Amino acid sequence: MIENITVIGSGVMGSSIAQIFAVNGYSVMLHDVNNESLLKAKNRISDNLSLLVEEAEVDEDEKHLALSKISYTVHLEESIREADFILEAVPEVIELKWDLYQKLEQMMKPHTIVASNTSTFPISRLMEKTSFAERMIITHFFNPAHLVSLVEIVKHDQTKPEIVEDTLDLIRNIGKSPILLKKEISGFIANRLQTALMREAFYLLNEGVASARDIDTAITAGPGSRWAFTGPIEIADFGGLDTWQSVFDNVAADLDESKGAPAIIRELVKQGKLGTKSGEGIYTYEDSTAFQKINTRDRQLIQLGNIKSLKKEV
Secondary structure, eight states: OOOEEEEEOOSHHHHHHHHHHHHTTOEEEEEOSSHHHHHHHHHHHHHHHHHHHHTTSSOHHHHHHHHHTEEEESOHHHHHTTOSEEEEOOOSOHHHHHHHHHHHHHHSOTTOEEEEOOSSOOHHHHTTTOSOGGGEEEEEEOSSTTTOOEEEEEEOTTOOHHHHHHHHHHHHHTTOEEEEOSSOOTTTTHHHHHHHHHHHHHHHHHTTSSOHHHHHHHHHTTHHHHHTTSOHHHHHHHHOHHHHHHHHHHHGGGSOOOSSSOHHHHHHHHTTOOBTTTTBSSSBOOHHHHHHHHHHHHHHHHHHHHHHHHHHHO
16 A cells, blocks of 8 residues: 655655645655755745635645645655655656666665656666666656646556556546556657647747747637647547548648757757746746746636536536
């Protein structure tokens, strides 16, 4: 039975994932290499929970109970000593992950499940330097992890079936919607779909077809409205496969086929214009504007989650 969770890496994703487990009654150890990072994580989790209180998702007692479920430590061995399930959310640098896994191999209990929140590395690559592939799995959460329901599950060829089932049950127990990939593929599912859409969005921007705001509105006021409830394959069924055959035949040949990041993104990254984290990207943000936009996004995701929950009950 999985009772004790360790999350390694206390950044935006790691702290958010730790929060999810704590809210759902699990004991959580959150590890990072310095106390400053852990303090930021603790404050971030408290702020996230305060927003949930404001939106009546949890009450003050539930907030404080969740906070009490999380312990913080800079000592790796202490963090994993009692762990039944370890989830690493360290930066996407393969050498960092390999180094961590080699340490875990020497320290963790014999039957502890190890999961990675990687969004880019195939699980076969993760396991190149270690020998516990039979209990290794990817659990790819999406930002903000405490609000977005999807978790992509990827197993290794050697992952034991019971590890897969225990992980799926665990993810369902914290209120998420896990999907299991039947085979390994770069980018998994959701990021491949997102990347295909965003490649075309930046092509339209570069070609001067419309402003960035209007391109974004084309999604939020159009397909995005229905994608929250109906996926692209079902949408094709609803619209008629004969209709979509014509759409593909008429449009597909003109779609962007570039093989790397759009030039506009590369240029802005070179200039240090990284989006909300630097105050400017495609759009320009003052500190208060970025905070307000993220706060609004999170409130809307909470409200959308409630609507989708009602839909399931009908």
